[in-house]
Amino acid sequence: MDTTDIFLYTGYLLIIIGAVLALLMPLIKSIGNPKSLLKTVVGVIAIGALFFIAYSIADSEVAAKYAADPFNITPAGAKMVGGVLITVYCLFILAIVGIVFTELNKLIK
Template sequence: MEIVDIALYIGYALTGLATVLAIVLPLLKALDNPKGLMKSLVGVLVVAGIFGVGFALAGSEVTAAYAKFDVTPFISQMVGASLITAYVFMVGAFVLAIFTEFAKAFK
């Protein structure tokens, strides 16, 4: 085994450790403040709701060009839902940026 392989395995292990800690430690800290945890839960539910609406609106068509890459109708619908969700958040960010600038101008 070369030094590069060892370094890659160490990198994988550290990335996995960082991922686990990035998920677990905020959850442990949130237990100290249940109201903050509730606000986070509301945010997650809003994102899930927007994704659900995007999933309902997304089509499940698969063209011949994508069928050869084993794209199923479900995968096509998930990609469409992800795009619709991203579009909603981009438009929302743009509208909020414009609103913020107008609010600052009239203060």
């Protein structure tokens, strides 16, 4: 095992620790104020609904080149990736619209 492997495993461990803490710390903090969880739940449900809509309209067609070795992409996998991409595109556009709206709102005030 050389240093590259050690750094990769250390990076994986830090990512896992960060993900766990990112999920647990807001829950621990919101124990004192349970109403703050409502906004989080609404946000998760909204993103889930957006993903469901994006997954529903995603195409499951796979080119023959990617269906064979070494990729072995299945129609279900292609539909999942398409749904995730459409969700990311929608969230990106929503973020840009929010930034523009905020800046215009500050300009008017």
